[in-house]
Every structure is written in C-alpha cells, then in structure tokens.
Amino acid sequence: MVEELDFDAVIIGGGVIGLSIAHSLTSHHSSPLDPSRILLLERHPQLGTETSSRNSEVIHGGLYYPPASLKTRLCIRGRRLLYSFCESHNVPHRKTGKWILAQDCAQTGALKRMIEKTKSLRDVEDGVGGTLGETPLRWVSREESEREEPDVHVDWEAGGSILESPETGIVDSHSFMLALEGRFTEAGGTVAVESPVSKATPLPAPGSDSLGSNGWEITVSPTSTIPDPSAITSRAVINAAGLSAVSLFNAILSSLPSEASPAEKLPPLKYAKGNYFSYSRSSPRPSRLLYPAPVAGASGLGTHLTLDLSDPPRVRFGPDVEWVTPFSSPSSSSPPSPEPEPEPRPEETIPTEIYAPNPAHLAQATREIKKYLPSIDASSLVPDYSGIRPKLSLHHNQEGGGLGEGKGFVDFYVRKEKGFAGLVNCLGIESPGLTSSLAVGEMVARLVVGEGDWGEREGLKR
Ligand SMILES: Cc1cc2nc3c(=O)[nH]c(=O)nc-3n(C[C@H](O)[C@H](O)[C@H](O)COP(=O)(O)OP(=O)(O)OC[C@H]3O[C@@H](n4cnc5c(N)ncnc54)[C@H](O)[C@@H]3O)c2cc1C
Numbered sequence: 001m002v003e004e005l006d007f008d009a010v011i012i013g014g015g016v017i018g019l020s021i022a023h024s025l026t027s028h029h030s031s032p033l034d035p036s037r038i039l040l041l042e043r044h045p046q047l048g049t050e051t052s053s054r055n056s057e058v059i060h061g062g063l064y065y066p067p068a069s070l071k072t073r074l075c076i077r078g079r080r081l082l083y084s085f086c087e088s089h090n091v092p093h094r095k096t097g098k099w100i101l102a103q104d105c106a107q108t109g110a111l112k113r114m115i116e117k118t119k120s121l122r123d124v125e126d127g128v129g130g131t132l133g134e135t136p137l138r139w140v141s142r143e144e145s146e147r148e149e150p151d152v153h154v155d156w157e158a159g160g161s162i163l164e165s166p167e168t169g170i171v172d173s174h175s176f177m178l179a180l181e182g183r184f185t186e187a188g189g190t191v192a193v194e195s196p197v198s199k200a201t202p203l204p205a206p207g208s209d210s211l212g213s214n215g216w217e218i219t220v221s222p223t224s225t226i227p228d229p230s231a232i233t234s235r236a237v238i239n240a241a242g243l244s245a246v247s248l249f250n251a252i253l254s255s256l257p258s259e260a261s262p263a264e265k266l267p268p269l270k271y272a273k274g275n276y277f278s279y280s281r282s283s284p285r286p287s288r289l290l291y292p293a294p295v296a297g298a299s300g301l302g303t304h305l306t307l308d309l310s311d312p313p314r315v316r317f318g319p320d321v322e323w324v325t326p327f328s329s330p331s332s333s334s335p336p337s338p339e340p341e342p343e344p345r346p347e348e349t350i351p352t353e354i355y356a357p358n359p360a361h362l363a364q365a366t367r368e369i370k371k372y373l374p375s376i377d378a379s380s381l382v383p384d385y386s387g388i389r390p391k392l393s394l395h396h397n398q399e400g401g402g403l404g405e406g407k408g409f410v411d412f413y414v415r416k417e418k419g420f421a422g423l424v425n426c427l428g429i430e431s432p433g434l435t436s437s438l439a440v441g442e443m444v445a446r447l448v449v450g451e452g453d454w455g456e457r458e459g460l461k462r
Pocket residue numbers: 012013014015016017018041042043044047048049050051052053054055056057058059060195196197198240241242243244245248273274319346347348386387388389390429430431432433434435436
C-alpha cells in the first residue's frame with residue numbers, strides 16, 4: 001500500500017451502483033481496506049438523483065438475458081442479496097410476483113424457452129463460489145387468471161398463456177440508497193457531494209508496465225459553491241458514473257499519450273429514455289406486476305404495469321423507449337443513427353428538460369397497455385416521469401444494447417481494466433442494475449482486493 005496517497009479507493013458516482021460498491025468495500029469480510037480511506041464522489045448536491053431514482057423499482061427475477069451473461073448472474077445473485085439486505089435494514093419492499101402475458105403461440109414459445117433457460121441456470125456459477133440455483137416459474141391457468149385478475153386479457157384461443165415469476169418484487173429505491181449510504185458512512189467511509197470529476201490520471205510510475213501502479217490523481221471540477229478545482233490521489237479508482245461512465249473512461253484514455261494507452265476509447269453511450277404514465281382511477285387495479293411477453297432484440301421489457309409500495313398501491317405504466325440525444329439534436333423514437341454523437345464531458349449532466357415525460361408517447365403506450373388490460377380508462381393516464389438507459393455499444397455502428405440472446409445483446413461491462421493498476425469500470429449498467437447492485441458491489445470489491453477471476457473470464461469481450 002502506498003501510504004502517501006490520500007485514499008485507498010475513490011468511487012466516482014453516487015447512484016445505487018457506486019453506493020453498493022462503497023458498502024461492499026467496507027463490509028467485505030476479507031477487505032484489507034481501511035474504510036476511512038474510501039471516498040465516494042458525487043457531482044450533484046444529493047446522492048441517487050439520476051437513473052437510480054428514475055426507474056421501475058422492480059426486483060427482477062433474472063429471466064431475460066443469456067445464461068452466462070453478467071446481467072443474468074448478477075441479477076440473480078443481486079436479487080437474493082437485495083431481499084436479504086431489505087429484510088435486515090428495514091428497507092420497504094414487497095414480493096409482489098409478476099405475470100408475463102403471452103397473447104399468441106409465438107409469444108408462448110418465447111415463455112417456454114424462458115423456462116428452459118432458467119432450468120439451465122441451476123448449475124451456473126454465481127462468481128462467489130456458489131451456483132445460481134433454481135429460479136421458480138409457473139404457468140397460470142385460464143381459470144386462475146379469471147379468478148385472480150379478472151381485468152387481465154390473454155388471447156387463450158390464439159395460444160396465449162401466462163407465466164408467473166413469484167420471486168419478482170418491488171423496492172423503495174430511495175430507502176435502499178439511504179441504507180447503503182448509512183452503512184458506508186457509519187463504517188467510516190466518506191461521501192463528498194458537489195464533486196464533479198473531470199478526469200483521473202495515472203501518477204508517474206517509472207519502469208512499471210501498469211499505468212496507475214503508483215496511484216491516480218483525480219481532478220474535481222469547480223462548482224457554484226466550490227469555485228476552485230481540486231485534486232485527490234488514490235490507489236484505486238472505480239468508475240460508477242452511470243450516464244457519464246463511458247465519457248469518464250474515455251477522458252482517462254485521452255489524458256495518456258496515445259502510444260502509452262493500453263485500451264482504445266469506447267463509442268459514446270446512447271441514451272434510451274423510458275417514459276412512465278401514472279393511472280389515477282381505482283379500477284382496474286391488478287394486484288401484481290404485469291409484463292407483456294419479451295421481444296428479442298428490443299431495447300426494453302415493454303410497457304408494463306408496476307405498483308408502488310403505498311397502500312393501496314398506485315399503478316403506473318412504462319417505460320417505453322425513446323432515443324434521445326441530450327447533448328446535441330432533438331429526440332426521436334427510432335434507433336440511434338450510426339453516426340457517433342459528440343462526446344459529453346464527464347462532469348457534464350443531462351439537461352433536466354430531457355427528463356420531462358413525453359406526452360406524444362401516451363397514445364402508443366395506451367395501445368400497448370390495452371392489449372393486456374382492455375378496460376383501462378385512457379383518459380386517466382397521464383405522463384408521470386422518465387429515466388434514461390445508458391446504452392453501451394462496443395462498436396461505432398452498433399445500436400444500443402438489446403434484450404434477449406441474439407443480435408444486439410450487450411452485457412454489463414464490469415471489469416478491472418487490463419494494463420491499468422487499480423482501475424475498475426462499471427459501464428452500461430441499465431436494467432436490471434438496481435436488482436443487481438449488491439452483486440455488482442460484491443464483484444467490484446473482489447476485483448479491487450484481487451479475489452476471484454470474474455474480470456478475466458467474464459463480461460464483455462472487446
Ligand atoms: C427507465 C428505467 C427503468 C429501470 N427499471 C429497473 C428496474 O425495474 N429494476 C432494475 O433492477 N433496474 C432498473 N433500471 C436500471 C437501474 O435503474 C440502473 O441500472 C441503476 O440505477 C444504475 O445505477 P448507477 O449507479 O450505475 O447510475 P446512476 O443512478 O445514474 O448513478 C451514477 C451517479 O454518478 C454521478 N456521476 C456521473 N458522472 C460523474 C462525475 N463525472 N463526477 C461525479 N459524479 C458523477 C451521477 O450524478 C449519478 O448520481 C431501470 C433503468 C431505467 C432507465
């Protein structure tokens with residue numbers, strides 16, 4: 001350990017991923033790090049105000065992604081850790097269960113494949129010495145559906161069906177993040193808000209093959225309340241900067257002489273906004289989450305029905321997919337153009353007006369909802385809020401990460417970068433990132449303290 005550095009680990013980004021990493025680094029049983037030498041930097045005055053507070057708050061089953069992917073493995077491990085964390089820290093949550101609704105034979109075929117896949121996961125390693133085990137799923141009969149959820153429509157004559165995921169639930173993401181922050185700061189960790197990081201540069205290490213082997217200098221830009229830039233040194237740097245994580249990594253690469261860079265810059269993230277619509281009437285009011293059957297290659301899970309934790313639960317629908325270009329031209333619903341977007345500076349935030357839910361998407365959302373909830377009163381649906389998915393593409397002509405197994409699937413990118421000492425990147429952490437967060441934290445803690453072989457074997461190939 002290099003004593004003269006200010007910190008042992010600096011985490012950039014105070015969303016649910018950065019907070020989970022901070023929590024894991026301070027609670028990991030074999031972490032050699034002193035919690036008082038761990039710092040979390042967040043650019044906003046408060047933690048968790050970007051994607052982590054703009055999502056469906058669903059605790060996912062881990063059903064939608066390829067078996068060996070990080071999305072599947074971290075979601076299943078993360079779900080178990082999350083339920084257990086919520087129980088022991090009084091974080092409001094509820095195992096609501098969810099129904100996935102197929103309207104024809106082809107969609108039922110997709111649900112059958114989902115069952116086969118979950119069976120194949122039983123013996124897949126979870127990355128921490130165990131296996132993923134069973135993910136329960138069960139078919140719901142027509143009679144049960146009509147009894148339990150009379151407002152739900154499935155076209156049984158056309159070969160439709162319902163698959164139940166009993167492990168799916170909902171969580172109060174704000175309370176979860178507050179609990180993580182509390183655990184981290186009580187352990188001795190430090191949180192610094194209003195600290196927008198513009199770059200991280202490896203400190204000189206003559207004769208070393210690894211950049212950063214003598215540590216890193218992290219530059220924090222001035223803000224309205226702190227007018228001077230500052231620099232902090234640390235042994236490890238963890239990039240959990242969400243919507244800015246790729247530009248932060250590219251800024252790190254830009255600060256190196258090109259012949260010294262062990263990695264190439266990544267294409268800028270693409271941004272897929274998801275609009276939500278709230279529903280003000282008391283009927284229909286299903287008692288569980290309702291999802292349409294997944295469409296392979298889609299950029300989201302379809303406009304589904306979620307509930308919140310209030311009593312009685314409020315119903316909302318979403319998110320749809322609207323591609324946005326917040327740092328340049330206007331938004332559109334079509335997939336992003338293959339032309340690279342201008343790269344934002346890492347400290348630059350998405351303009352807040354981009355988050356206004358788009359009323360022009362209400363008509364399409366209503367059509368999608370009526371397929372499974374025909375008695376919905378369209379006049380009681382109103383635009384509510386939105387979140388933005390950080391869509392990672394590893395090549396300039398690739399669309400943002402899609403769903404399912406085939407073309408377009410892009411996994412979470414969580415890795416210790418080769419050729420660098422102490423640099424861990426968490427990129428493209430879209431859904432199911434909230435569910436996976438504690439498992440991402442656990443994985444990053446193991447990468448930082450040099451345990452396990454996740455980083456070398458798993459994740460994305462570049
Ligand atoms: C519409 C939508 C629905 C979703 N639904 C679900 C769901 O139901 N279940 C589920 O499991 N997942 C869901 N997700 C995914 C989940 O919300 C995300 O994976 C998760 O919140 C990502 O957390 P994060 O910490 O990586 O990102 P963020 O929450 O965006 O946190 C990153 C933080 O880094 C800070 N930051 C960025 N750059 C800098 C910098 N240069 N210096 C300092 N700080 C910086 C930001 O201000 C921000 O606070 C959904 C996502 C979306 C968009």
